[in-house]
Amino acid sequence: MKSLCVYCGSSPGSSRAYAVAARELAKAMVNDNIALVYGGGKVGLMGVIADEVMRLGGEATGVIPQALMDKEVGHRGLTRLHIVKDMHERKAMMAELSDGFLAMPGGIGTLEELFEIFTWSQLGLHHKPIGLLNAAGFYDGLIAFLQHVVQEGFLRPAQASLLMHDATPDVLLERMKTFMPIPYPALLDPETAGKVV
Structure with missing residues (x-):
């Protein structure tokens, strides 16, 4: 894994814990020679991890889209900044440039991006690792809800296992680096989907 979205x-x-987690993730990535790919902003946690x-x-x-660049939220101190329409x-473009995906704490936009890339993995459209950095328990409720979705029969255990999660950046990155894709047919087969984890 050479680049991580x-x-x-x-x-x-x-909580200050979110910025601390962003800096810890940045350190772990740099130590592993993993380049950052992200939304190009200079504000919030986006700015913290990029800086x-x-x-x-x-x-x-x-x-970053041109509209957000026009609002002066683009980060001009990066290695590269792509301005798109x-x-x-x-x-x-973020998906194309990345070997894996990780969601830190964030709002609706973060969740939308996470669930889209999670869906693409479930459908076999990519075979890259996906992680959830559960800083300060931020995603405890989401993790519990996904287990509820599994229990209610809308998500198979093998599909749920595509989304790895941990509170520690080093541990999560290590799991993502050793991720082995699950063959698409196994994700859909009711006979095997519950056994592939």
Whole structure:
């Protein structure tokens, strides 16, 4: 895994723990020579992780729509900054540039990006690892809800296992680096889907 797409909030959140987690993730990525790909912003957790990756000597590539660039929220101190026409082009380019995906705490935009890439994995459209950095228990409710979705028969255990989660960046990155894709037919086969984990 040479590059990692990180989805995270354009706000810092209400807990200092989220920024601490962003800096820890940046350090773990730079130590592993993993380049950052993200939404190109200079504000919130987006700015925190990008600034820290750059400060530590790593590479950071931002992808931002022109409309957000016009609002002066684009980060001009990155290794590379791609300015694209809209959100669809942004997400497609971020996916193309990345060997894996990780969601930190964030709002609706972060969740939308996470669930889209999670869906693409479930459908076999990509075979890249997906992680959820559960900083300060931020995603406890979501993790519990996904288990509820499994229990209610709308998601198979093998499909749910495509989304790895941990509270510690080093541990999560290690799991993502050793991720082995599950063959698409096994994700859909009711006889095997519950056994592939």
